Amino acid sequence: MSSGAEDIQDLYSTTLRDLARNPAHRGKLDNAAATARGDNPMCGDRVDIFLNFDGPRIGETRFVARGCEICQASAAMLAEMVPGKSPDEARALGEGVKTMARTGQTNDSTGEMARLSIFAVVHKFPSRVKCATLAWSALDAALSGVRETSSE
Amino acid sequence: MDTNIARTFDVKRLRQDFPILATTVRGKPLTFLDSGASAQKPRQVIEAMTRCMETAYANVHRGAYHLSEAATESYEAARVAVQNFIGAAEPEEIVFTSNSTMAINLVAHSFGRGILKPGQFVLTSEMEHHANLVPWQMLRDAGLGIGLRYVRVTEGGELDMNDLAAKLADGKVGLVAITHMSNVLGTVTPAARIVKMAHEAGAKVLFDGSQAVVHRHVDVAALDADFYVFTGHKLYGPTGIGVLYGKRKLLDAMPPFLGGGDMIESVTLERTTYAAAPARFEAGTPAIIEAVGLHAAIDYVTAIGMDAIEAHERALVEHAMRVLPGVEGLRLLGAAQDRGGVFSFALEGVHPHDLSTYLDRSGICVRAGRHCAEPLHARFAVDGGTTRASFGLYTTPEEIDLLAEKLVDARRFFA
Numbered sequence: 291m292s293s294g295a296e297d298i299q300d301l302y303s304t305t306l307r308d309l310a311r312n313p314a315h316r317g318k319l320d321n322a323a324a325t326a327r328g329d330n331p332m333c334g335d336r337v338d339i340f341l342n343f344d345g346p347r348i349g350e351t352r353f354v355a356r357g358c359e360i361c362q363a364s365a366a367m368l369a370e371m372v373p374g375k376s377p378d379e380a381r382a383l384g385e386g387v388k389t390m391a392r393t394g395q396t397n398d399s400t401g402e403m404a405r406l407s408i409f410a411v412v413h414k415f416p417s418r419v420k421c422a423t424l425a426w427s428a429l430d431a432a433l434s435g436v437r438e439t440s441s442e
Numbered sequence: 443m444d445t446n447i448a449r450t451f452d453v454k455r456l457r458q459d460f461p462i463l464a465t466t467v468r469g470k471p472l473t474f475l476d477s478g479a480s481a482q483k484p485r486q487v488i489e490a491m492t493r494c495m496e497t498a499y500a501n502v503h504r505g506a507y508h509l510s511e512a513a514t515e516s517y518e519a520a521r522v523a524v525q526n527f528i529g530a531a532e533p534e535e536i537v538f539t540s541n542s543t544m545a546i547n548l549v550a551h552s553f554g555r556g557i558l559k560p561g562q563f564v565l566t567s568e569m570e571h572h573a574n575l576v577p578w579q580m581l582r583d584a585g586l587g588i589g590l591r592y593v594r595v596t597e598g599g600e601l602d603m604n605d606l607a608a609k610l611a612d613g614k615v616g617l618v619a620i621t622h623m624s625n626v627l628g629t630v631t632p633a634a635r636i637v638k639m640a641h642e643a644g645a646k647v648l649f650d651g652s653q654a655v656v657h658r659h660v661d662v663a664a665l666d667a668d669f670y671v672f673t674g675h676k677l678y679g680p681t682g683i684g685v686l687y688g689k690r691k692l693l694d695a696m697p698p699f700l701g702g703g704d705m706i707e708s709v710t711l712e713r714t715t716y717a718a719a720p721a722r723f724e725a726g727t728p729a730i731i732e733a734v735g736l737h738a739a740i741d742y743v744t745a746i747g748m749d750a751i752e753a754h755e756r757a758l759v760e761h762a763m764r765v766l767p768g769v770e771g772l773r774l775l776g777a778a779q780d781r782g783g784v785f786s787f788a789l790e791g792v793h794p795h796d797l798s799t800y801l802d803r804s805g806i807c808v809r810a811g812r813h814c815a816e817p818l819h820a821r822f823a824v825d826g827g828t829t830r831a832s833f834g835l836y837t838t839p840e841e842i843d844l845l846a847e848k849l850v851d852a853r854r855f856f857a
């Protein structure tokens with residue numbers, strides 16, 4: 291087993307920590323075309339996702355997150371990455387993130403998944419996997435027209 | 443602190459009774475500060491359970507052969523141990539359940555549905571664990587006309603006793619169900635006063651003693667409590683066993699909760715008559731091995747002395763109260779006068795999850811989240827959760843110092 295200090299530096303990478311603090315895409319989107327709330331009832335983490343559509347593609351995306359740095363960074367990355375994608379493409383990306391957070395593995399280490407790979411280390415911290423996936427679950431719910439979802 | 447007690451309480455030696463405390467986490471000694479969630483087990487408990495399985499195990503109350511008799515004897519001896527531990531008048535007042543949650547659900551069902559009347563209220567508080575909240579909401583929502591009231595909690599984290607009095611004033615409260623010690627704030631509630639006020643208003647009282655019984659000597663008869671519940675795994679015993687104490691005449695008047703074997707007097711296809719308490723409330727094969735484990739845990743803490751444990755923990759609380767407020771950016775929840783070794787806090791700029799992951803890398807186990815007390819976290823405007831350090835009899839001042847040191851480091855790391 292690797293030493294704790296290394297793991298924790300890997301988990302809280304500069305990229306992740308910058309994202310967690312980045313003010314971009316934050317705040318409510320009034321009159322959003324789709325919105326959903328993701329709750330983790332165990333710890334109180336909560337992510338609200340708001341999005342508009344640009345024709346068949348996802349348009350402006352914003353979020354409001356109450357949670358740890360992993361949760362914040364994951365929501366920030368989501369809001370940055372999904373505009374311009376079709377709902378199916380966005381869902382597929384979300385599946386990729388979930389698999390990576392759970393297993394550390396990805397079947398596509400190029401392009402966008404490479405950017406998301408900062409979340410791969412989360413699999414070494416089983417109690418933190420939901421922190422990384424909550425925003426993506428909320429996105430799924432928003433795209434399916436469900437207004438609330440839970441990580442449980 | 444009584445220095446005689448302090449001298450006989452040798453925490454270094456006691457720690458050797460707990461095999462897990464000798465293990466390391468990623469090469470670091472284990473600093474277990476989550477005993478409020480579940481306590482570690484001494485060798486005495488582990489061995490008693492193993493011995494039961496190796497030498498004296500069979501089902502209880504069922505077989506007329508030596509082993510079954512031996513198992514029945516151990517199981518009933520555990521009941522007597524619990525009786526003596528909490529000062530109950532008779533062993534028949536001790537019902538074994540699977541944990542505190544089941545004990546409270548049992549009362550909510552049997553006393554709530556069977557004895558309370560439409561128009562009556564249950565009075566609980568904002569300070570409760572969900573185990574002492576949700577069963578009462580379910581009772582309220584069952585359409586029986588039974589209402590629910592909450593006692594407010596003060597900014598200092600104590601029960602608002604004026605509010606308690608006000609909510610009892612109309613005489614409509616049939617049961618007060620309140621924690622004896624908060625699992626979030628550490629607050630020890632004024633149990634004797636609550637009983638007196640409730641009884642004067644014609645209400646019965648249930649205490650959730652899940653935390654209290656671990657840290658204090660509890661005497662249900664002296665308190666004149668009507669019901670008292672606790673759970674074995676927080677008292678250095680095994681999981682899967684809990685206790686409901688109920689006054690004999692209350693238990694005898696209550697209808698059963700679960701139906702099945704062991705709780706009957708006679709069964710025909712037409713009707714069943716029920717056994718007297720406690721058997722009436724112990725349907726099915728009970729947690730025999732766990733009862734033996736709980737017995738061993740009670741013997742263990744009793745041999746040390748609950749007063750000595752309490753004194754040790756008071757010293758730890760005083761130490762924590764000196765050390766923790768010195769950590770910059772730390773906000774403690776609650777400031778009760780009478781408190782046990784449970785501290786929930788927010789650390790400015792660091793989310794509880796990030797903090798507990800960080801501390802874990804130093805071998806420190808704390809709990810992050812809302813500790814099954816969402817309304818209380820809402821009350822203190824920390825909906826996002828807190829971090830909680832809770833002590834056991836094996837906790838040392840050095841562990842609290844290490845926590846404080848790592849809190850300072852964490853704040854630097856996440857700055």
Ligand SMILES: Cc1ncc(COP(=O)(O)O)c(C=O)c1O
Nearest residue numbers: 541542543571573625652653673
């Ligand atoms: C105050 C309090 N009540 C009830 C419980 C529930 O205990 P259990 O889960 O063993 O039923 C706990 C612990 O989780 C607690 O701290």
